[in-house]
Amino acid sequence: GDSVTQMEGPVTLSEEAFLTINCTYTATGYPSLFWYVQYPGEGLQLLLKATKADDKGSNKGFEATYRKETTSFHLEKGSVQVSDSAVYFCALMGPGGFKTIFGAGTRLFVKA
Amino acid sequence: NAGVMQNPRHLVRRRGQEARLRCSPMKGHSHVYWYRQLPEEGLKFMVYLQKENIIDESGMPKERFSAEFPKEGPSILRIQQVVRGDSAAYFCASSPSGDRGDYGYTFGSGTRLTVV
Numbered sequence: 219g220d221s222v223t224q225m226e227g228p229v230t231l232s233e234e235a236f237l238t239i240n241c242t243y244t245a246t247g248y249p250s251l252f253w254y255v256q257y258p259g260e261g262l263q264l265l266l267k268a269t270k271a272d273d274k275g276s277n278k279g280f281e282a283t284y285r286k287e288t289t290s291f292h293l294e295k296g297s298v299q300v301s302d303s304a305v306y307f308c309a310l311m312g313p314g315g316f317k318t319i320f321g322a323g324t325r326l327f328v329k330a
Numbered sequence: 331n332a333g334v335m336q337n338p339r340h341l342v343r344r345r346g347q348e349a350r351l352r353c354s355p356m357k358g359h360s361h362v363y364w365y366r367q368l369p370e371e372g373l374k375f376m377v378y379l380q381k382e383n384i385i386d387e388s389g390m391p392k393e394r395f396s397a398e399f400p401k402e403g404p405s406i407l408r409i410q411q412v413v414r415g416d417s418a419a420y421f422c423a424s425s426p427s428g429d430r431g432d433y434g435y436t437f438g439s440g441t442r443l444t445v446v
Contacts, residue, residue, distance in 0.1 A: 252434050261334075261421055261437035262373070307372060316361065316425075317386060318435060322372040 220245040224308045224321035231298055232329050239293040239324045241282075241308035249310040251275075251284050251291040252318070256305045265293075265306070303328045334359075334424050335404075336438035343445050349409040351441045353422030361426070362405045363435065364397060367419040376420075379405060412445045419443075 225240040243249065250269045254262040266275035271286035280295045291308060308321040335354040343349050355362050361380055365373040375389040379399035390397065394412075399405040409416055419442045423435035 254434070254437075259439075261336075261439045262423075262435075263437065264434035267434050316363075316378055317375050318363070319375070320365075320373040 220249065220310060220312055220319050222308050222310055222319055222321035224306075224324050227305075227323075227325040228327055229324060230327045230329065233300055234297045235328075237293070237295040237298045237302075237326070239306055239308075239326070241291045241293065241321060243289050243291065243308075243310050245289075245310055245312055247313040248286070249312050251282070252309040252311070253280070253282055253291070253293050254307040254309060254320075256307065256323070258304075262307060298326070298328045300328045300330050302326060334422055334436050334438035336420075336422050336441050338441060339439065341441055341443045343412045343443065345413055345445055346411050349412050349416070349443055349445075351407040351409075351420050351422075351443070352404045353407070353424075353438060354404040355422075355424030356436045359424035359426055359436065361424060362399050363423045363425075364405075364407050365421045365423065367421060367440075369418075373421065376407070409443075412443075414445050417443055417445045 221244045223242050252267045253265040255265045256262045266277040268275040268284035274283045282291050282293045305323045305325045307323045309318050311318045337352050363378050364376040367373050377390050377397045378386040394410045396408045419440045421440045423437045425433045
């Protein structure tokens with residue numbers, strides 16, 4: 219079945235460092251791919267998405283490119299802030315589907 | 331401009347009691363999804379509903395758990411005879427009509443169930 223694998227955390231960075239959180243997926247066909255962010259005590263918020271190969275999703279300085287050849291959707295940000303500290307979830311929705319499959323989440327800590 | 335509303339935020343139940351979790355989807359959204367998040371784990375799909383219909387309940391435990399989304403009112407996730415292993419955060423999400431992957435979900439803030 220469909221699945222999402224993302225790098226284990228926690229990831230600890232200093233403010234203004236470069237961020238990469240790896241995400242790979244297994245799915246039939248061409249799924250839609252998402253990154254969600256969860257701040258402490260809150261629900262998940264959609265951060266960005268890409269619906270077809272080579273699409274780049276971007277939002278709030280974060281970006282991720284849908285790579286069909288490597289089945290990856292890595293999250294990147296050029297300069298992280300303390301306020302980016304949260305848990306980040308990679309997710310997919312199969313073509314014609316409705317159920318979103320989530321990765322286990324990666325916790326990010328950003329130090330001032 | 332209310333988003334997805336879940337209540338209660340926190341719920342404490344003794345073993346054997348019933349837990350009832352409510353979710354009102356975002357205005358204009360007719361699809362509701364329930365997920366469970368165990369401590370330090372990702373989200374596990376439980377059930378997908380539209381008004382008066384259960385579309386996919388493949389993630390629901392076969393016993394004690396049920397869900398509904400009536401024509402009027404919120405969606406309800408019901409857990410009967412709760413056990414300690416049911417302690418988790420339960421999140422509801424909604425999306426506009428349609429099953430295309432163009433839409434992400436809008437999540438509620440969750441209900442944190444503690445079984446003592």
